[in-house]
Amino acid sequence: MIKEKLLYLQTFGCQMNVSDSEKIAGLLKNIGYRPTNDSSLADLIILNTCSVRARAEEKVYNHLVQYKGLKRKRPKILIGVGGCVAQQEGERLLLNIPHLDFVFGTHNLHLLPELVLSAEKGERQAETDFIDNDSRLDLFPVDNSTNGVSRFVTVMQGCDNFCSYCIVPYVRGREISRRSADILEEISQLAAKGVKEVTLLGQNVNSYGLKSDGELDFVTLLRQVSEIPGIERLRFTTSHPKDFSRQLIDCFAEMPKLCKHVHLPAQAGSNAVLSAMNRGYSREEYLSLIGQLKTVSPGIQITGDIIVGFPGETETDFQETLSLLEEVRYTDVFSFIYSKRPETKAAGYTDHISQKEKQMRLDRLLAMQRKITLENNRSFEGSVQEVLVEGESRRGGQIYGRISGNRIVNITADPALVGQMVRVTITRGEQNSLQGELCN
Ligand code: SF4
Numbered sequence: 316m317i318k319e320k321l322l323y324l325q326t327f328g329c330q331m332n333v334s335d336s337e338k339i340a341g342l343l344k345n346i347g348y349r350p351t352n353d354s355s356l357a358d359l360i361i362l363n364t365c366s367v368r369a370r371a372e373e374k375v376y377n378h379l380v381q382y383k384g385l386k387r388k389r390p391k392i393l394i395g396v397g398g399c400v401a402q403q404e405g406e407r408l409l410l411n412i413p414h415l416d417f418v419f420g421t422h423n424l425h426l427l428p429e430l431v432l433s434a435e436k437g438e439r440q441a442e443t444d445f446i447d448n449d450s451r452l453d454l455f456p457v458d459n460s461t462n463g464v465s466r467f468v469t470v471m472q473g474c475d476n477f478c479s480y481c482i483v484p485y486v487r488g489r490e491i492s493r494r495s496a497d498i499l500e501e502i503s504q505l506a507a508k509g510v511k512e513v514t515l516l517g518q519n520v521n522s523y524g525l526k527s528d529g530e531l532d533f534v535t536l537l538r539q540v541s542e543i544p545g546i547e548r549l550r551f552t553t554s555h556p557k558d559f560s561r562q563l564i565d566c567f568a569e570m571p572k573l574c575k576h577v578h579l580p581a582q583a584g585s586n587a588v589l590s591a592m593n594r595g596y597s598r599e600e601y602l603s604l605i606g607q608l609k610t611v612s613p614g615i616q617i618t619g620d621i622i623v624g625f626p627g628e629t630e631t632d633f634q635e636t637l638s639l640l641e642e643v644r645y646t647d648v649f650s651f652i653y654s655k656r657p658e659t660k661a662a663g664y665t666d667h668i669s670q671k672e673k674q675m676r677l678d679r680l681l682a683m684q685r686k687i688t689l690e691n692n693r694s695f696e697g698s699v700q701e702v703l704v705e706g707e708s709r710r711g712g713q714i715y716g717r718i719s720g721n722r723i724v725n726i727t728a729d730p731a732l733v734g735q736m737v738r739v740t741i742t743r744g745e746q747n748s749l750q751g752e753l754c755n
Contacts, residue, residue, distance in 0.1 A: 322348040323357035327374060328365020330552060331487075332398055334467040334516055336363045338424060339397070346428045355385065359393045359431065364400035366482055368654040375400050379412055386414040393434045395419065397427070399486040403657070405443040415439075421472075421487050422446045448491050464511045464734045465548075465705055465717075470498050470536065471517035475526075476555065478582075479593045479660040480622065480653060483518055492523050495531040499539060506545030509734065512574075512703055513540065514550040521554045521563060534562045541572045547736060548703060548719070552578045557595040559604055567612035575612055576646075576721035579604070580620035584639030585632035588625050593660070598639065605643050616646040616691075616720035623680055624653045624673030626664035633676050640683055646691055646722065648684045652677050685746065692722065692744030699754060700724065702739045704732045715748075723748040 322343055326336040339361060340350055351357055362378060365371040375396070382394055395417040396408055402420040409415055416434040419427055420443030430440055451472075473488040474481075502513055515537070517523060524530040531539070533551075541549050549572045556579055566573055579601075583589050586597050608615050621636060640648065652673045655662050695718075702724050704716040713725045714732055718739075725748055726739055739751035 320348050320358035321351040321356055323351055323354040323360045324363065325361070325378065326363045327371050327398070328367060330467065330516060331469070331472075331518065332363050332365055334469060335398070335424060337467075339363060339427060342424070342427050343431065346431060348431075354382075357392060359395070360385075361395045361397060364396060364398035366399040366403050366486055366656070368651060369656070370654065372400055379415065383414050393417075393431065395427075395430065395434070397421075397424070399482070401441075402443050402486040403482070406441045409439055409441050417441065418443065420444070422451065445488050448489075451491055452494055452497075463705070464509060464703060465514070466505050466510050466512075467514045467516045468498060468501055468505070469493065469517065470515045471520060471523050474518045476519060476595065477593060477660070479591065479664075480625065480656065482656040482659055485658050487518060490519060490522065490526060492517075492525075492527045492530055495524070495536055495539070498536065499543065502540055502546065503543050506543050509545075511546065511734070511736070512548035512550070513546060514552060515540065516552060518553065519555045519558065520551050521560075522558045525558070534560070534566060537563075537566060537573065538570065541570050546572065548572055548574055550574045550576065550721070554579050555595075556581070556601050556604055561607070564604070564607050564611055567608065567615060574719045574721065575614060576616045576618070576719070577608060578618045578620075581639060581643070582620060582622050583625060583628070583632070584636035585628070588628050588632050588636075591627055591661075591664070592622075592625060598635065602639075602642060614720065616722065617643055618647045618721070619643070619645050619649070621648050621650040621680065622653050623650060623677045624668050626653070626661060626666040626668070628653075628668065628676075637680065637683055640680070640687060644687055644691065645684065646720070647688055648680075650677060650680050650684070689744070689746050692746070692749060695722065695741040695744050695749055698741050700739050700741060700751070701736055702726070702751065703736050704728075704734060706733055718749070724751045725749070726751045726753060728753050 324336055326332050362375055364375045386392055393416045397419045401418045408418050416439055417430045418441035422445050423442040426442050471492040473490045474483045475490045477484050521533050523533040581601050582592055584598055700718040702716040702718055704714050707730050708715040708725050713727050714730055715723055715725050738754040740754055741749050741751050743750040
């Protein structure tokens with residue numbers, strides 16, 4: 316029998332990392348590790364890292380410094396780093412951080428059990444080689460956890476777009492689409508375990524299949540997933556505006572299981588900045604997409620990403636980003652100050668904007684978006700929504716779930732409803748979520 320040990324897993328950054336962490340937990344369960352929320356009790360600490368912004372990277376180093384003391388007190392504890400910082404730094408991390416035991420890159424998740432078992436014997440290793448595409452197709456880690464009614468399923472990884480600010484193509488590698496037969500099989504298995512909602516996940520999800528001869532295109536994949544018995548809801552993220560086809564827009568009118576939400580990063584509202592970012596679309600093209608989505612699917616919720624203070628962004632450019640927020644009426648926006656990343660093209664651009672000015676622009680943008688978000692959330696008041704109940708809320712006595720438009724609803728109701736689809740009247744729209752009551 317395998318002796319049970321405790322795993323403390325810290326996840327930084329994007330949904331892809333959250334999904335990878337679920338797979339890490341599944342892989343390490345096979346060699347006797349069970350998750351804990353208390354790092355001081357752990358036998359193994361893993362940091363699944365993000366290097367998309369400098370701040371996320373700094374956080375990883377700060378945590379590693381903190382764990383030095385823990386390792387001194389309990390020398391047998393193992394510490395590993397995975398994800399994008401691991402990919403970027405590789406062996407250097409082992410050289411610079413003597414209390415670190417192993418490092419694994421973005422293509423090496425499948426090697427993790429071996430790395431941990433070697434670390435248990437005292438071997439320090441870094442595995443960060445990129446793997447050729449044919450082998451990668453067989454190595455996509457599958458989510459074998461059993462909890463939850465809503466799961467993410469990776470359908471593609473990597474990116475070929477080389478937006479001038481983005482480190483992803485360097486740390487996640489080039490774009491590859493997973494075999495559709497494997498995806499459909501994984502989702503069928505999830506449905507058999509009681510999963511009702513799947514989100515197809517990829518850095519550039521709507522370019523799925525475009526570069527793989529004989530593979531399904533994204534729209535056909537979506538249609539086939541929606542036919543799997545037991546799957547009641549379907550989502551996908553993250554989409555690139557330049558690959559958002561008319562056929563994909565029409566899916567929102569034609570496929571009842573496809574949820575009324577799209578995450579569609581604009582990054583900026585000015586054509587000069589979009590061009591310097593190498594985004595591959597104009598403001599007008601982006602707004603036309605949004606208009607088409609709202610026409611085929613009235614009430615569709617749009618979320619986005621915005622970068623503030625990109626090198627060369629003038630006050631006029633920034634005003635155009637603010638006006639984009641007003642025109643799109645985003646449900647929510649993830650906004651960040653531009654962060655210079657190694658190897659990227661924009662790292663060589665002259666950055667003339669002061670940190671103070673960048674912060675002021677971000678604050679102005681956040682204030683505007685908070686107002687739009689609250690107005691949007693209030694617009695649901697009195698409506699009846701289908702909610703998939705995901706769990707018990709942190710507010711005592713309540714459960715929570717999501718409407719089709721991806722807003723979270725808290726409901727005072729019996730926890731036995733977790734996992735069920737229920738009808739809810741929205742009683743209040745708050746800043747970050749909705750309140751609702753079960754319909755009779
Ligand atoms: S599309 Fe652009 S921002 Fe998104 S992952 Fe690819 S390079 Fe990065």
